[in-house]
Each structure stands twice: as C-alpha cells, then as structure tokens.
Amino acid sequence: MGQTDRRNALLQVDRLNVSYSVGTRSVTAVRDISLAVRAGEIVALLGESGSGKSSLARAIVGLSPKEATVSGDIRYGNHLISDFDTDYQEKLFGRLRGRIVASVFQDAAAALHPLMTVGKQMADVMTEHFPSLTNSEVRVKSRHILKLLHLPPEAKDAYPHELSGGQKQRAMLAIALAARPRLLVADEMTSALDQKTKNVLLDLVNGLALLERMGILYITHDPKEAETLCAGRVIVMYAGECMEAGSREHVLEGTLHPYTKRLLDSDPAKAERQTVITAGERVTSPMEGACPYYSACPRRTSYCRMEKPFLQKVKEDHYVRCHYVPMEDD
Numbered sequence: 001m002g003q004t005d006r007r008n009a010l011l012q013v014d015r016l017n018v019s020y021s022v023g024t025r026s027v028t029a030v031r032d033i034s035l036a037v038r039a040g041e042i043v044a045l046l047g048e049s050g051s052g053k054s055s056l057a058r059a060i061v062g063l064s065p066k067e068a069t070v071s072g073d074i075r076y077g078n079h080l081i082s083d084f085d086t087d088y089q090e091k092l093f094g095r096l097r098g099r100i101v102a103s104v105f106q107d108a109a110a111a112l113h114p115l116m117t118v119g120k121q122m123a124d125v126m127t128e129h130f131p132s133l134t135n136s137e138v139r140v141k142s143r144h145i146l147k148l149l150h151l152p153p154e155a156k157d158a159y160p161h162e163l164s165g166g167q168k169q170r171a172m173l174a175i176a177l178a179a180r181p182r183l184l185v186a187d188e189m190t191s192a193l194d195q196k197t198k199n200v201l202l203d204l205v206n207g208l209a210l211l212e213r214m215g216i217l218y219i220t221h222d223p224k225e226a227e228t229l230c231a232g233r234v235i236v237m238y239a240g241e242c243m244e245a246g247s248r249e250h251v252l253e254g255t256l257h258p259y260t261k262r263l264l265d266s267d268p269a270k271a272e273r274q275t276v277i278t279a280g281e282r283v284t285s286p287m288e289g290a291c292p293y294y295s296a297c298p299r300r301t302s303y304c305r306m307e308k309p310f311l312q313k314v315k316e317d318h319y320v321r322c323h324y325v326p327m328e329d330d
C-alpha cells in the first residue's frame, strides 16, 4: 500500500493469506493483505465480524490456530518470517512476542491468569525477556506501567476477579506492555466495555503512540473508534480483502468505496439520514471472479460480476478496490 508508509516500518506485512481447512474444503479468511506500521503510528484496521481482521491479527503475531494455513511475508525490523510451518519461524515468533510485538484481544477475562496477581503476571513477562532484572527493578517498572495506564498501584496485588471490566482490559494491556514492546496489536480491545471506559482506553492507546512512540495496529468493527483514534492510516477489510486504504483523512473523510461508505453510515449517530447495515446482515462469501462486494453493493453492474477490481491507487496515499472510482487525473 504505497512505498512511503514502509520506510522504517516496525512491522511490514506483504501479501498475507490465511485459509482454514473445513472438512475437505479450504476457506480463505484473508487474501493478499499488505500493510506497514511505523514507530509512533496508529493504523486502524476496520471491518465487520467475518471480514478476516482477527485471522489477520492472529497470523501477524504467530498465534493462528493449527488448522490455519498462512502464507506471505511478515517482517519485524530485520526479522523476516515467510515460511510459517518451520520450527525456526515458530521459535522466532516466540522470541518476538512480548519484546518486539505484544497483542491484546477482546476477552481479558480469558487472557488473564485467574490465580496470579496482575503484578506477578507482569513480573513473569519482564523476567522472561530480561532475566537480569532485580526484584526492585521489576517493582519500579511495574509501577511505571500501571501509572501509565491509569491503574492504581494496588492493582499490582489484585487478582483478575477483583478488577472491573475496564481495569481488567488495562491489566491485560499492562501485562502486554511489561517487556516494553515496540508494537502493539490490539484486536477488538474495547468491544465489551461501556462508552466511558472505551474512551479512557482509546486515550491510552493514543498516548502510547504519541508519548511512547509505540506502533499500534488497532483492529475494530466500529468506525467511531477509528475516528476517535489519532490513526494515521485506515485499512478497510471485507470478505478477507482490502477494499480501501490510505490516510485517515482520505478513507474516513474522502471515502470512495461503497462498502466503506456503508460501514461509516452504519454509525448510529448518523443512522437517521443514512442507510444502516442491519444486525442480521452477514458478510457473504465472494463469488469467484467477481468483485468481493458484488452481492451487497448498491452500485454493482454486470461488469462487477465478471471482473474483479484491483486495489488501485486513486491518489497519493489512497487505494480503492472498485471499478467506478474517479482517478486523480480523470
């Protein structure tokens, strides 16, 4: 998605594919996705349930389930992962997770160890990656991270069940940040939280990028979150493929793809004057050879059924997969 965004990238993903074996069939969840995240940059990945965004997130951090087949290139700085089935690559992911890249997912309750205090879980991550740290250094670093995430110092001695939903998410984030990773992959981190707690977490994510220079890949189904974050870039996925990508301004304010428009218009705040994506509407499997959005697109033509559009550059830092978008020099 453009060369400029790849300079000094902490994470570079090229032509990533993820498929699953379902009985005798192979189902593609992610097709040909490329992206890059630089230090201090938030990249928002936007898509509904079933768009492939969580399969992509898990593949990026090497946590795909056994039945998944992953292909393409993932590069963390100088570390290239391109053959996902070898023991060596698995070990490499193991070394990168925690220290270089950390991930947080939606279900904090499941991710936290119920019988260990938050402080102990943070200390374990720190000493795994920095075995020479003394106990007092671990305590100082833990206090710093808790403060950064607006958690009280007592949270260190709390067990997960003693924390509120928002505190649990922040505790999970504190454990993820314990080894001071350079990159955070956050997948639907706030979806179980109320709006006020969501806003606190979004502020924290913005702060991590701005103050700590962390690169963040923020994955969400909620266009409002992508708007609230100081995201430099936005990528919109549908049926496993990128529909629109580019600067926040181009994708969210100068939207060109019919799917992105519909997704943005599904925001309840704008619902009165727009078409809404209904709760019952499912993201359907694309027809072979057709535009992935053909079945649901209000602007489709017979040509869209016959010819799949490429993801094409319509202007600097704006890419759209649709036959009917104006090019800059049109």
Ligand code: SF4
Binding pocket: 258, 259, 291, 292, 293, 294, 297, 298, 299, 300, 301, 304, 309, 321, 322, 323, 324
């Ligand atoms: S190519 Fe056709 S079906 Fe696909 S998004 Fe554009 S108008 Fe819709």
